[in-house]
Amino acid sequence: MIKVTSNLGYLISKLHQKSNSHLAVLLKKEGVRDVTPGLGKILFALWQKDNVNMNQLAAETQLDKSTMTTMVNRLEKHGLVRRLPDPCDRRATIIQLTEESYKRKDIYEKVSEEMNNLLLKGIDQEELAVVARVLGKMLDNLSS
Numbered sequence: 001m002i003k004v005t006s007n008l009g010y011l012i013s014k015l016h017q018k019s020n021s022h023l024a025v026l027l028k029k030e031g032v033r034d035v036t037p038g039l040g041k042i043l044f045a046l047w048q049k050d051n052v053n054m055n056q057l058a059a060e061t062q063l064d065k066s067t068m069t070t071m072v073n074r075l076e077k078h079g080l081v082r083r084l085p086d087p088c089d090r091r092a093t094i095i096q097l098t099e100e101s102y103k104r105k106d107i108y109e110k111v112s113e114e115m116n117n118l119l120l121k122g123i124d125q126e127e128l129a130v131v132a133r134v135l136g137k138m139l140d141n142l143s144s
Contacts, residue, residue: 035104042063042072042075043108055092075101079100082098
């Protein structure tokens with residue numbers, strides 16, 4: 001039996017690692033070899049709200065600015081985003097999705113659904129509600 005209090009952080013970390021590994025496999029199956037799950041996190045945020053500055057994007061994805069810059073560079077290299085000057089602030093940069101990134105959105109949605117189905121297999125709605133509530137509380141604890 002797992003001792004929950006001492007292993008919870010480890011279990012969350014392993015879940016994150018394994019889900020990212022599995023997500024990468026599913027993306028490769030769909031022909032996506034240039035975008036890692038981490039980069040997909042940025043695309044997902046931009047599909048929710050496009051044309052945002054780097055600071056907003058970093059806040060939304062909870063990535064630090066140097067990591068964000070590196071990841072946006074990679075997305076830009078693959079033709080998935082472009083940088084534009086921010087008309088409100090000459091020092092800032094707007095990140096905008098390209099047409100190519102919108103073409104891939106359906107693939108990512110399909111893969112996300114497959115991942116959700118796999119992750120939730122054998123978990124009923126009541127269990128899922130408890131997990132979601134507890135994880136939400138844990139996030140709140142770290143945010144305060």
